[in-house]
Amino acid sequence: MGSKNKLKRFKENETFANVIQPTREEVTSNFPYKGKWNTFFKNDNPIVLELGCGKGEYTIALAEKNPDKNFIGIDIKGARFWRGAKTALENNMNNVAFIRTQIELVDYIFAKNEVSEIWITFPDPQIKYKRTKHRMTNTEFLKKYHGILNSEGTVNLKTDSEFMHGYTLGLLHGEGHEVLHANHDVYKNVYSPKEVTGTQTFYEKQYLEVGKPITYIKFKLNY
Numbered sequence: 493m494g495s496k497n498k499l500k501r502f503k504e505n506e507t508f509a510n511v512i513q514p515t516r517e518e519v520t521s522n523f524p525y526k527g528k529w530n531t532f533f534k535n536d537n538p539i540v541l542e543l544g545c546g547k548g549e550y551t552i553a554l555a556e557k558n559p560d561k562n563f564i565g566i567d568i569k570g571a572r573f574w575r576g577a578k579t580a581l582e583n584n585m586n587n588v589a590f591i592r593t594q595i596e597l598v599d600y601i602f603a604k605n606e607v608s609e610i611w612i613t614f615p616d617p618q619i620k621y622k623r624t625k626h627r628m629t630n631t632e633f634l635k636k637y638h639g640i641l642n643s644e645g646t647v648n649l650k651t652d653s654e655f656m657h658g659y660t661l662g663l664l665h666g667e668g669h670e671v672l673h674a675n676h677d678v679y680k681n682v683y684s685p686k687e688v689t690g691t692q693t694f695y696e697k698q699y700l701e702v703g704k705p706i707t708y709i710k711f712k713l714n715y
């Protein structure tokens with residue numbers, strides 16, 4: 493995408509009622525919506541997150557199918573989620589929001605029990621945090637997710653990375669978490685949930701074109 497187009501999207505994002513772009517400082521010093529997301533959505537419906545949402549395909553697809561839940565996409569790249577935010581506005585979807593921020597700050601943005609489900613869709617192999625590289629399913633991040641999920645809360649990981657899939661499964665078993673579903677080729681497995689095979693993200697389509705298997709894990713954290 494050219495820089496002119498990006499600038500146009502950044503400007504539009506500022507006018508979108510469903511986009512929040514806080515500074516790091518705003519997030520880390522008493523973020524106003526923490527524990528109060530019901531005031532943003534004006535209802536008490538369950539909240540589902542998509543972390544590293546890119547264009548927000550899952551956020552939009554799940555929000556369309558589940559009008560009784562609220563969906564929030566989080567990504568640091570505003571020009572990407574502009575697509576999802578615009579689609580939500582064009583379709584009058586009141587159960588969608590996007591936050592431009594760092595995934596590692598989720599525990600500043602949501603209170604314990606405030607989130608009912610997390611989707612991690614095609615994460616980068618590693619993300620930078622505290623000057624070191626982290627997998628989005630390492631112990632430190634799993635603890636952050638546990639810190640915002642409710643007692644029934646689940647996490648979904650969809651990835652093309654066999655390494656990420658195996659690494660996460662090993663960690664979940666080792667730490668005694670509950671693996672609810674694990675599948676190393678979702679399109680070849682008849683037991684794959686519809687929400688997993690029914691939506692393809694931008695990155696996923698590229699992996700599918702070159703014949704890469706897509707893996708999936710659904711799990712519940714026990715700490």
Ligand SMILES: C[S@@+](CC[C@H](N)C(=O)[O-])C[C@H]1O[C@@H](n2cnc3c(N)ncnc32)[C@H](O)[C@@H]1O
Pocket residue numbers: 543544545546547548566567568569572593594595596613614615616619620693694695696
């Ligand atoms: C490989 S892309 C996948 C995007 C989308 N989920 C998809 O499947 O098309 C990874 C996304 O994670 C975002 N990302 C990476 N590190 C991040 C971080 N620390 N905080 C927030 N977003 C991050 C990137 O901006 C990018 O959009």
